[in-house]
Amino acid sequence: MLYSRRNFIRQSVAAGSLLTLPMLPSFAEEKKTKVRIGMIAVGLRGQDHLLELLKRSDVEIVAMADPDKNMMAMAQALVKKYEKKAPAEYTNGPYDYRNLLKRTDIDAVFVCSPWEWHLQHGVDAMEAGKITAMEVCGALKLQDCWDFVNTHEKTKTPIMMLENVCYRRDIMAVLNMVRKDMFGELLHLQGGYEHDLRHVLFTDGQTENEGVDFGEKGFSEARWRTQHYVDRNAELYPTHGLGPVATMIDINRGNRLTRLSSIASKARGLHNYIVKSPKGGPNHPNAKTVFKQGDIVTTQLQCENGETIVLTHDTSLPRPYNLGFRVQGTNGLWQDFHSGEAEAGFIHFADKSPHHEWENPKKYIEEHDHPLWKKYESQSTTSGHGGMDFFVDNAFIECIKRDVEFPLDVYDLATLYAITPLSEKSIAEKGQLQEIPDFTKGLWKTRKRIFGVSGEF
Numbered sequence: 001m002l003y004s005r006r007n008f009i010r011q012s013v014a015a016g017s018l019l020t021l022p023m024l025p026s027f028a029e030e031k032k033t034k035v036r037i038g039m040i041a042v043g044l045r046g047q048d049h050l051l052e053l054l055k056r057s058d059v060e061i062v063a064m065a066d067p068d069k070n071m072m073a074m075a076q077a078l079v080k081k082y083e084k085k086a087p088a089e090y091t092n093g094p095y096d097y098r099n100l101l102k103r104t105d106i107d108a109v110f111v112c113s114p115w116e117w118h119l120q121h122g123v124d125a126m127e128a129g130k131i132t133a134m135e136v137c138g139a140l141k142l143q144d145c146w147d148f149v150n151t152h153e154k155t156k157t158p159i160m161m162l163e164n165v166c167y168r169r170d171i172m173a174v175l176n177m178v179r180k181d182m183f184g185e186l187l188h189l190q191g192g193y194e195h196d197l198r199h200v201l202f203t204d205g206q207t208e209n210e211g212v213d214f215g216e217k218g219f220s221e222a223r224w225r226t227q228h229y230v231d232r233n234a235e236l237y238p239t240h241g242l243g244p245v246a247t248m249i250d251i252n253r254g255n256r257l258t259r260l261s262s263i264a265s266k267a268r269g270l271h272n273y274i275v276k277s278p279k280g281g282p283n284h285p286n287a288k289t290v291f292k293q294g295d296i297v298t299t300q301l302q303c304e305n306g307e308t309i310v311l312t313h314d315t316s317l318p319r320p321y322n323l324g325f326r327v328q329g330t331n332g333l334w335q336d337f338h339s340g341e342a343e344a345g346f347i348h349f350a351d352k353s354p355h356h357e358w359e360n361p362k363k364y365i366e367e368h369d370h371p372l373w374k375k376y377e378s379q380s381t382t383s384g385h386g387g388m389d390f391f392v393d394n395a396f397i398e399c400i401k402r403d404v405e406f407p408l409d410v411y412d413l414a415t416l417y418a419i420t421p422l423s424e425k426s427i428a429e430k431g432q433l434q435e436i437p438d439f440t441k442g443l444w445k446t447r448k449r450i451f452g453v454s455g456e457f
Helices: 003-008 044-054 071-083 097-101 115-127 142-155 169-181 225-231 239-247 269-276 360-369 371-380 385-402 408-415 420-429
Strands: 034-041 061-067 086-091 108-113 131-134 159-161 186-194 259-266 296-303 308-314 326-329 332-336 345-351
Touching: 003 259, 003 326, 003 371, 034 044, 034 225, 034 385, 044 061, 044 071, 061 071, 061 097, 061 296, 097 115, 108 115, 115 131, 115 142, 115 159, 115 239, 131 385, 142 225, 142 259, 142 408, 142 420, 159 360, 169 239, 169 326, 169 332, 169 371, 239 308, 239 408, 259 420, 296 420, 408 420
Parallel strands: 034 061, 034 108, 061 086, 108 131, 131 159, 186 308
Antiparallel strands: 186 326, 259 296, 296 308, 326 332, 332 345
């Protein structure tokens, strides 16, 4: 997610009535008081994380690597704003980050690079013994997912997937209700990435302002992300929709994803955007670009324990922001229609709601507010993406300080990343079922849930 998209989701959900719930025990006492960080890629998303880290007294930013000197200057300006010591810079080409990894004064790194660099950066960081925070995407190839897992198991270096939507306030309240059995036995879940990204995929070439340029002439993500829409037809960005519902049905911790099938609509949205833009038009060179990515990609997933999941990728057409969550069980269901506001959805419980009528979920969301949000509401108020960035970064830092397991680990990363290449193959094969590997190699049967069980981090 970028600065240019924050207006959709930056506002926090109102706290409402913070009723007292039992606080679950913390994982462990602190073993480290300060975490020394290196940043690999400090584009706009990297700067989001940098901003969160600069607010903390238990973090030191030691070094930053990025070949884009303009982005490095923006990152250093953030550091200066917080009156912190300027980190060492590694800007000598795309592989200078390896010199950052050679430093002995760094405990962990944040990887916020373009998708095609995630595997290389993650593998190199783990092999260098640097605990890794990895931004989300979908894998380019299925083997990439195994490479993450195999490198982690070989090096024993921890890696955490930075899926911030798992920490959205309304979603964590619904998770709380799921674990109180209010929905009954869960049967079906939905989520997705339904977000008009045309202003991100195309820019004016110099700034985030509206335009029709991409590739070398683009700015920020338009320099690299748009090319995926030219080259691929897949569920390109599965983790925002799948991560939150996966935690509710204990994927990789008592349950697992088994197979999927994907289909895609025709591609019209990006071409139309170029043609109709005042900065483009039918004679603009980019109007000749053929986009392979279907405007609407629908993926159905099956689970070992019998649940079904539907994901929707919808980023190339005009639409309001909405991730399309739905959680349905034997006793009721919840679905959202905006960006996390407590009242922006529908809910129904067979044992509580009027017969055959929806209720506004606000009173339930507030009554069952997750202990994490109760504890950290004030600290997350100014954080990106409605406070979610605080929670995902806080979990990473606090787990390192306590030397405990991450709530979203390498097996979660591999499983969710794998949806992209598997959906691509399914679409190419006209919707054929694809088997989803068990990256835990059977350990899912005995692994215990971690995400959201503590009120500490």
